[in-house]
Amino acid sequence: MIVTRDLTKRYGRLTAVDGVHLDVREGDRYGLLGPNGSGKTTLVRMLLGLVFATRGEIEVLGRPVPRRVGEVLPDIGALVEGPGAYPHLSGRANLRLFDAAGPGGSRRDRRRRVDEALERVGLAGVDRRPVRAYSLGMRQRLGLASALLRRPRLLVLDEPTNGLDPRGIREVRDLLTELNAQGTTVLLSSHLLAEIDAFCTRVGVMDRGRLVLQDELAALREPTGRVVVATPEPERVVALLDGRVEGRDGTTLTIRHADPAALNADLVAAGIRVTELGPERRSLEQVVLDLTTTSADRVEAA
């Protein structure tokens, strides 16, 4: 779906995106992670032909970008750095204008398309109020509706849940899951780990313009070779497995052991009661924090 080779963007002396080899496959739920200022948005803008690369190649839906971007954009729905709307017009009027501005679709279907898109994002009952009076969450939903207007094959969403409350975030995730199940490829860029963790199957992590990691989410979270055990009798466990207990936090112990099932059998055989037991997995947060350095919005004293 999306392939970039050695993609680089420089603004003067600042290198915003540095030699990125991105690979998003058909049907992916791809999560692009990274601290603020790591180059996610610039990368997304280059994919859509808004920003021109300094070096490197981009291929989206099999076509070179930005040379033939006009051919692929009709199949892409996107939300880039917050929604954009004409503040003096209603949400519906905004969608109609955007629908009319580009190619494809007949004038007769316009009302239906707009109503469907509004319905999908939970704005079906929206009235004639101008967008100026919308809350942040409503604007975000309107931006999503605009992205969905043409039933795209590829959704490129930059921080789509900005300004939404927990219920709204959940609704958006369910909507994206549904669309993905119907065959839409989703590229989700966010700095919110939980969001990526809950939705994506593949992740790319950016840090200071570089794509420092690109892998299946499941592979990143494989077991660490340790087992976490919660028990009301931690002393007895320490006595039984002397030397293999690597950490202790109250009644929760971290034990170096290859096989959780065997460990469980050992503990039960020794008559130790266990409330919880499972393999320790690296959290996505740990993976990302290990890979990334500092936030670009953090300014240290010299």
Next chain:
Amino acid sequence: MIAVELAKLFRRPRTYVITGLLCALPLIVAIFLATTRVPPPPGQGGAFLSAVLSNGALYPAAAMALVMPVFLPVSVAVLAGDAVAGEATTGTLRYLLIRPVGRTRLLAAKLIALVVFVLFAIVAVLLTSYVTGLALFGSQPSAGVALPADVTSLSGVTITPAGLALRMLGTVAYIVISMLSVAAIALFLSTVTDSALGAAMGALAVLVTSQVLVTLDAAAAVRPYLPTRYWLAWIDFFRDPVLWRDIERGAGIQLVYLVVLLGMAWANFLTRDVVN
């Protein structure tokens, strides 16, 4: 896309506010003239103003002379400066471009919307001032229109109402071309900066500089090439016979400015990173 731009133009209240203000200026002047009946001395004040006291049918021409030097170019510069920069500010520019709307098409649609606005504003001013002129000054029915002595080289020449309409048409065309070059300056700056106000300011700075240099004898060498040098040349439409020399030169210079600046706007917009 053109339809979309026109919809945006005519669904914004500011379009009507600006047009209303443009129409209000000649109205205010007319009320003062009609109540006091004090004509400006020949050679001073707006063109045609002393003539309209005897013939209200000429008031549209006087109204044009009132709004043309400052008011109309200011409103055109404000709207054209907002054309691209304003879309960037609301965040709609990127969504139009990924819709997708080609950058060339977008710029062309913006320009056409500006032409429509200028025509709309001029026609509104002409209509309201015609009504104002007839209501406040009356007309000389059917006898034809006497060209004003302070404008024509031959005083007392009369032209038919049809002739007057034709000359007004020429005037409108000339003013549209002049305003288009203003629009082109502001449109170019609008593709350079993301600040609509900055773009409008820049265009106005160019016009004010040009106006100052036109009156400066030391700048006589560059005078024929200044954008505002021939702005009032349309007054020559009301001479008998029509004096074409300045009109032709003026239109030529405006076209050169128009082509060069639109080319610059196009080249800049086509290669620009849209980061807003």
